[in-house]
Amino acid sequence: MASSNLKPTLSELGARVKELSETLERLLRESEVEAPTLAADSPLNIAKFTPEIFTTKQALQDALNDLSIVSQGPSESVFNYAHNAVPDMACLNILNRFNFWSAIPLDGSASMASIAEHVKLPEEAVQRVIEHAATIRFFTYADPAHPSTSPIQHTSRSAALARLPGLRALVSGCIENVGPSMLVMPEALEKFALGKKELPTDMSKTAFKLAHSGGQVFGDYTDSWQLLENDGEGEKKGWRQRTFIEWMAYIKDIFGTVDLLLGATDWEKEGKAHVVDIGGSGGHDAFALASAHPNLTITVEDLHECGPIFSTQVPSTLSTRVTFREHNFFDPQTVSADIYLLKLILHDWPDAESIKILQQLRPALKSGAKILFIDYMGKQGEIDPNLPRSITQFGTSTDLRMMALFNARERSLEAWKGIVGKADQRFEIVRVEANPLTYMVVMEVVWRGQ
Template sequence: MSDKLRPSLSTLGAKVKELSEQLEQLYKDAKAPVPTLAADSPASTFTGEIFVVKQKLADAMNDLNIISQGPNESVFNYCHNVIPDVAALNIINHFDFWSAVPLEGTATVGDVAKKTQLPEEVVQRVIEHVTTLRYFAYTNPSIPKTSKIQHTSRSAALAKSFGLRALVTSTIQDCGPPMLVMPEALEKYSLGQQSLTRDVDKTAFALAHSGGEVFGKYGTVWDYLEHDGNGEKKGWRQRNFNGWMQYIKEIFGTDAVLLEAVDWKTAGEATVVDVGGSGGHDAFGLAEAFPNLKVIVEDLAESKPVFETNIPKGLTSRVSFQQHNFFEPQPIQADFYLFKFIFHDWPDKESIAILQALRPALKPGAKVIFVDYVGKQGEFDASLPRSIHQFGTSTDLRMMALFNHEERPTDAWRDIFRRADERFEVASVKANPLTYIVVIEAVWRGE
């Protein structure tokens, strides 16, 4: 058995120390302050060398955590805490405890109860749990029931960032229940089969949302995001999801991927359709960088208000929103059709149908620019930290729960174009194992 699986406590502790010092030095070199636990902490960095060292440190701390507790206790502790941790975060996010405590002051349990309209008892018990996770802190931890509450770095980050709050809602509140019924869904639809069913009507999502007062009856997560809620609240989950997508773009710098995906400058006076373009965050960046482009964002109805709120004034003549279901024939003849993070949501059958729906509008030489996640099968670079690998595997399992789908490796992406229509010529494929992003350019060779 590999010695890698037998590190001593002190070797791991030394590794944690060494990586911590390396990280501190990187912050110093970048003239950037190191994050703290206090409310005035700087925000996180998700890119570059700092990111990689952080993930190496996360791996070492995780191993240290496991062997310091021992296998049984580490499992026990994890199982005992993980669901209450998730439930408590879900509650404080849903009821916006973040804004109930001033960033530079304190609040009482009564203040938070008044602001959130929850019973004081609930607020007190939930806060008591989340302080163990460093969301909020007591000014006097020895008397939690009567102590005042102040922000920590984590709770302050959530108070300041709609995108981060949107991430909590989407990953935990929207995706959590389907993920928790994955065993039942697998038992019902895939047990004894050679492979996972690819039927989008037989997902863990569809099972969790098969009726009833809590989760309602919805076929796909998009249906749920668009239609859950009544009156003004209808579509709130989609508007929130728009915020999550925008946040992902900001933290991982995926706008740069898009700006470099094509030589947009030499494309001339070109029209780009951003298919499934959410509230337009990518379209705005693209149009701002390239005044020669006209961009039309297509998405479902509830992304429109987000688009209208966020469109910069200077772009209204060149960027517009059109409600469009991408399974229906494409109504706009354009030079480029952009699909960013669309197909990873859908099994092959649906992905092929989405590509085929473009055909009525395609002129010879029209290009499909495709930016998506590249899957893990056989392609993971073992020199990268496991926690980076985990980013990919977590998305992969989420896709399994929501869509009975997987993150595809590069060759599978090529295959989707070929199966959709032989007249799509895949002109280039660029996959980056560090970011898990693949950029594909396909040219329409039809008449």
């Protein structure tokens, strides 16, 4: 848990690490969960999270980070972080972009020459990238005593990326799509916020726009959604959107959002309801919901590039009940339905745009229509100030991304309620569920207009 002790000794931190490690091992044994290792055949993750397992794991992360800082000393820890952070990120991005993961058998090894042939890069570049990758546990040498001639093998980290397309998509999204904007945040703040009392909310004054203003490398795009939809040429056009859809499908596994969706309301009680999944991507949530509740009819709405992906993924058994409709949620809604699903949509937009998205539903709303709002709650510390720092860090990292991309911010529970109230007083929040350990909030909103 969070601690105000800023003068721990190395032995005290070591003891804390030992205590938490033993506690986590015990909790995993009691839950019959196999613990991850560094080897390629490691379990991909901790298969079951109880609240105690989760908080213990994160508290251990805090203790390990503190031990690392104190063992180095403050100035050296800063030097090492500044020296390594961007090269680490660039190395991972190269490995991912050129799919080094598939160049090496999961249960075997590969030579530098064969890896270079597979990824179509010069062998010198491959060797230098893998030399760095091995220092951060992406790949290892089969013969560590002779690294210059040794074949290369997977570690648990690289094997996970070889096995999980969604994890590869997550790496691409966090680094490739967001990285340029994050790196020019100082310039954006200097240009648009220096000397002012408040941050801008205009999306034409973002770090993203600064990074994507006519440059040959990153292109000229207004916002990240335009980048996702249009980047690339020929068959590669829209590749970022396709990768993003894969990322979103993976997110449902990380956060258990399918279970969250299935428990968001009493779907059986809703009967033969028509549900509109706004910004529903390739339909992964809609498929799970329709499979669990045969009485539901679902319309998935999203941008053009999502349509072909939906068509290739919709199960034949669901094709009559789950359909795709091209729709921009900034345009007036024309589909009258019983329930509108807004899951992980508004957190990507500033307040004004979030309010407009809600307001654009009004033309189609009938009295009593529901909006099921499921979104990320990035300010967990406002609910429980004693959470491990690493939990809070997850939210603050996302908050900085939102500032770079959209001049938006991660919101607390009260801020989410405020967005709904500002959109229209006829939106009534009838139920709220929020848990800082899941990072998610569920609100049931009913339209009281005529």
